[in-house]
Amino acid sequence: MKKLKLVLVGNGMAGVRTLEELLKLAPDLYDITVFGAEPHPNYNRILLSPVLAGEQSFDDIVLNDLAWYRNNHIDLRLGRKVVSIDRKKRVVTADDGSTAEYDRLLLATGSTPFMLPIPGNRLKGVIAYRDIADAQRMIEAAASHSHAVVIGGGLLGLEAANGLRQRGMEVTVVHLADWLLERQLDRTAGKLLQSALEARGIRFRLNEQTEELLDYGSERVCAVQFKSGDVIPADLVVMAAGIRPCTELAEKAGIPCNRGILVDDCLQTYDPRVYAIGECANHRGIAYGLVAPLFEQAQVCANHLAMLGTARYKGSVVSTKLKVTGIELFSAGDFMGAEGTETITLNDPIDNIYKKLVIKDDVLVGGCLYGDTLDGGWYFQQIRDNANIGPIRDHLMFGAASGVGV
Numbered sequence: 508m509k510k511l512k513l514v515l516v517g518n519g520m521a522g523v524r525t526l527e528e529l530l531k532l533a534p535d536l537y538d539i540t541v542f543g544a545e546p547h548p549n550y551n552r553i554l555l556s557p558v559l560a561g562e563q564s565f566d567d568i569v570l571n572d573l574a575w576y577r578n579n580h581i582d583l584r585l586g587r588k589v590v591s592i593d594r595k596k597r598v599v600t601a602d603d604g605s606t607a608e609y610d611r612l613l614l615a616t617g618s619t620p621f622m623l624p625i626p627g628n629r630l631k632g633v634i635a636y637r638d639i640a641d642a643q644r645m646i647e648a649a650a651s652h653s654h655a656v657v658i659g660g661g662l663l664g665l666e667a668a669n670g671l672r673q674r675g676m677e678v679t680v681v682h683l684a685d686w687l688l689e690r691q692l693d694r695t696a697g698k699l700l701q702s703a704l705e706a707r708g709i710r711f712r713l714n715e716q717t718e719e720l721l722d723y724g725s726e727r728v729c730a731v732q733f734k735s736g737d738v739i740p741a742d743l744v745v746m747a748a749g750i751r752p753c754t755e756l757a758e759k760a761g762i763p764c765n766r767g768i769l770v771d772d773c774l775q776t777y778d779p780r781v782y783a784i785g786e787c788a789n790h791r792g793i794a795y796g797l798v799a800p801l802f803e804q805a806q807v808c809a810n811h812l813a814m815l816g817t818a819r820y821k822g823s824v825v826s827t828k829l830k831v832t833g834i835e836l837f838s839a840g841d842f843m844g845a846e847g848t849e850t851i852t853l854n855d856p857i858d859n860i861y862k863k864l865v866i867k868d869d870v871l872v873g874g875c876l877y878g879d880t881l882d883g884g885w886y887f888q889q890i891r892d893n894a895n896i897g898p899i900r901d902h903l904m905f906g907a908a909s910g911v912g913v
Contacts, residue, residue: 510538513812514599514609516589516756518543520552521785521801522615523571528809530579536813539581540607542599544588545638548573552638553798559642559670582607592760594778611780611812614768616753618786618796622746623658627720631727633744636667645745649674652742656680656731658717660687662829664747665700668709669832671743679710679739681717681731691827691838695854696861696877703834703859712739720744752787752794767794772819774808784808791822800825826887828880837883840873840890841865848872853904862904869897882906 513529515522518541526539543549547569554568576583587601592612600606620635622628632652634644649655649671657668660682672678680687686697687704701711716734720741723729731741754764762776763769767789774782774790784804786796795801800823810818826839844850844865853862858878864886865873871889876882885907889896902909 511536511610512608513537513539513611513613514607515539515541515613515615516599517615517617517785517787518545518549518583518585519615519617519785520549520570520798521617521805522613523549524802524805525613525615525784525808525812526579526581527571528805529812532809532813532815537611539579540609541576541581541583542587542589542601542607543583543585545640546586547639548576548583548585550639555636555639555642556666556670558639559645559667560673561646561670565639589756592756592781594760594762594781597780609780611782613808613812614757614776614781614783614787615785616756616787618750618752618794620746621749621751623717623748625717625719627722627728628746630720630722630744632742633720633728633746635746636663637750642670645671645743646674648743649676653677654679654740655743655745656739656741657745657747659747659749660684660711660713661690661747661749662688662831664745665704665831667745667747669704669707671745672707672709676743677710678708679712679741681712681715681733683714683716685714687711687713688829688831688836691829692836692877693843693863693875695852695863696836696838696875699859699861699877700831700834700836704832707832750786750796752789754787757781757783757787765789772807772821773811773816774804774820775811782808782812790820793822795823795825797825797827799823824887824891826883826890828883835876835878835880837876837880837886838874839883839887840871841867842873842875844873851904864903866896866900866903869895869900871896871903 549571551568557563589599591600620637655671655676655678657664657680668678718734719732721730732738752767757768768783770788807818807820829836848867851864860878863875874886899909
């Protein structure tokens with residue numbers, strides 16, 4: 508029987524995980540072609556930070572080496588960006604003019620970093636932090652320059668700041684919000700994290716807006732000017748102020764998009780032959796940027812590509828377990844505590860541990876842990892299961908030990 512043709516656009520974690528799942532379910536169904544804009548095999552983007560900090564090499568973070576593609580008879584086309592999709596002829600075309608026909612098309616185009624639209628954002632020394640090439644540019648800059656400014660106090664920004672600090676640069680993090688990681692931590696945990704990072708030599712400017720990047724006529728960034736009028740030196744500026752789903756390719760092909768490529772519970776787009784997965788996809792109004800939801804999507808998408816057609820993706824209950832410069836953090840659910848909720852907190856300044864649990868009607872609805880995240884998985888399970896924690900409420904702070912089997 509003649510094989511069907513599957514084309515994957517995007518050689519990142521979500522798309523390749525889908526192929527791994529598909530090969531388990533239907534190893535002989537498709538001839539597979541993969542287009543990757545980067546010149547590398549699939550690697551773990553989450554581990555870019557240890558590479559930047561000098562703790563790991565690029566080879567250490569490769570997930571699927573070139574041999575894996577060969578062994579699975581996958582036509583891998585690296586360093587080629589797909590620029591158009593002809594949905595009538597079912598052909599994709601790359602920027603070098605090469606083409607591939609498809610019976611099924613999987614879009615895993617990911618996201619692009621948001622570059623602040625301010626004067627000077629195209630100067631030499633102003634970069635995003637998204638891929639291995641960005642990490643390499645930062646390593647090179649750290650070898651010959653002294654002052655780095657990271658714009659954005661989210662996870663990527665803090666990891667960039669830590670890596671550059673470990674490479675000997677003076678680092679200042681600029682953040683619009685009142686505290687760091689405001690989407691993953693409450694104010695108390697965010698301030699504890701800031702203190703810990705300040706102890707490692709990283710400086711912070713919170714509630715601060717960047718107005719302009721200055722070059723003093725050198726064509727390379729030299730300083731950052733804030734709305735307040737303050738100016739600080741900067742030989743390197745790293746933009747880590749958010750990401751945007753890559754939807755341009757889908758939009759040009761007439762596939763509906765709205766803050767992501769719109770997909771149903773099968774990860775299918777408006778065109779049933781075209782699927783989308785990962786950071787580029789908008790499912791029920793959400794574009795997920797964390798790995799766990801993307802891998803859940805991959806299982807469902809592979810199920811449909813394998814023509815089993817039984818799985819449904821209904822969205823993910825998201826938890827965040829982070830390790831920022833060796834500091835353990837965890838949050839899940841409504842950790843801020845909406846109206847009608849109760850909060851139990853434990854604050855241990857001696858051991859630098861902070862725990863906050865949010866309860867509504869004897870159900871755990873959220874949690875935020877700093878310094879000790881051992882029970883994070885157990886708390887997350889209670890949140891997902893809507894478990895009645897009434898009988899163990901007084902011992903809930905002890906985690907799994909407070910009520911195994913609840």
